[in-house]
Amino acid sequence: MDASSSTKHVSLVAAPDIILGTLAGLLDVFGCFKALGWFDEALPRHPPFCVDIVAPGHAPRVLSGGVALASPRPLRDVTHTDLVLLPSLMVTDGEWHTGRHPELVGWLLAMHEAGAELCSACSGSLLLAETGLLDGRTATTHWAYADTFRRHFPHVTLQLDKALIVEGERHEIVMSGASSSWHDLALYLIACHLGTAVAQAVARFFAFDLHGDSMEAHAVFIPRLDHGDxxxxxxxxxxxxxxxxxxxxxxxxxxxxxxxxxxxxxxxxxxxxxxxxxxxxxxxxxxxxxxxxxxxxxxxxxxxxxxxxxxxxxxxxxxxxxxxxxxxxxxxxxxxxx
Missing domain, CATH: 1.10.10.60 (Homeodomain-like)
Incomplete structure (x- = not known):
């Protein structure tokens, strides 16, 4: 993931249970460069990212909170992308149900095979884990969903104290921890593709409060009680x-x-x-x-x-x-x- 001046295609995934705030925040950050060139000399003068909102199926998407997304790009029309961003998900009653998004899981696997980076924010890693790409690897997610994550994906090692985890042979799988640590994810990706100075300028403009290497200050300790002893x-x-x-x-x-x-x-x-x-x-x-x-x-x-x-x-x-x-x-x- 070397810094590059070429335009990168970003696919921002909108599933029905996506949290609107994370989706909108990622859209703002990766789409801000056309308007922000004046703010800091480190910022590129031409937009380095082309951002699409993509979704399975034809129908308008109704996101968590009831906001309708009128015209996302259908997954089947996206045969190549550079970055896939999975925003956080609202998991009803804290219990993840697998198999609800087969088209999306298949598309994620196809994009990974074609060389895309797969990135998740917060509970978006639950969907990423359904691909099997996290098996035998380390992941992070929102601590409130740790129990359902471990039960459904026992071959994945959770590190809930981490704000950011990078995995994969090409370092092509990137996951941020709970809630607003999507700021860390966005700045990490910008630094990788455009350089540290650009990421710092974006952080200053949005006044992001980063989490460093740890989510421990925010995490709630939820002990396992379902072990059977x-x-x-x-x-x-x-x-x-x-x-x-x-x-x-x-x-x-x-x-x-x-x-x-x-x-x-x-x-x-x-x-x-x-x-x-x-x-x-x-x-x-x-x-x-x-x-x-x-x-x-x-x-x-x-x-x-x-x-x-x-x-x-x-x-x-x-x-x-x-x-x-x-x-x-x-x-x-x-x-x-x-």
Whole structure:
């Protein structure tokens, strides 16, 4: 994906459950160059991208939220494209149903075979995963859909803390994490095709707030409970009610009525986490909630989630989330909030 001055064809996919905001945002960014040449000398004077909105079938598309898209280009008319962009999807009740878009999945495979880059924003990776191209690879998506993703696509490894993941032998599969991390996706693609200076100019114009390498500050920890190990599940429910307890791993093993050694082995197999890392994730997640929704002093929050040493809590929080507790509180404060 070398920077190039030639015009690239971008196919922006509109399926019925596409989220309008992401679709419109990507359309604005990749279509902005004709109007923005004056803004920064790094920006190209001629539009570097030709953008089409494409969709399966003939009928007008009614997108999530009820907005109708009158005349998308039919997929069958697109036999070549350089970039395919899958915006985020609204997944009803948090449960993905496979097999609903066979024409689109077949078209994605054909475009990939012809050399196109396939890119997804947020939950768009669920649709991308249906192609099988992510099997044996790493992907990211919205953390709220992690459970349904893992059940339907067990051969894909999810890394929900990543804002951006690039995969494929040609680095031709690009996925951004939850919600507004589509900003990271757009700027990454612009930097690859047009250079870093152009991406920086676009970021300045749109005042994008990038996520760096991590989505951890935004993510919500959603533990697996469908693993089938009743003793481990009982321990999970117990620790959720007793986050501030001392010696949490010992107490969890005791309440599951197994030896500590056996409990640790079973817990890792069932949840994918060692017990102590699981407890830390639960405690930090609760601390994030308290920082965002209350005005409790940080030391009190540390104590309430099980850390008697506030200095240790601050170090742990920054290591896991990427920012200090105070910075996290400032990031998520609402303008005008008393």
């Amino acid at each position: 009743a003793a481990v599940e009982h321990a999970q429910h117990w620790i959720a009610r007793h986050l501030a307890c001392h010696s949490p791993v010992e107490r969890m093993a005791a309440c599951s009525d197994t030896s500590e050694r056996s409990f640790k082995r079973r817990f890792l197999k069932a949840t994918g986490y060692t017990p102590i890392h699981y407890v830390q994730a639960m405690r930090v997640d609760e601390a994030k909630r308290l920082l965002e929704r209350t005005r409790q002093p940080i030391d009190e929050i540390a104590w309430s989630v099980g850390y008697e040493d506030p200095t240790f809590f601050r170090r742990l929080f920054k290591r896991r989330v990427g920012v200090t507790p105070g910075a996290h509180r400032r990031k998520f404060s609402v303008p005008g909030e008393p």
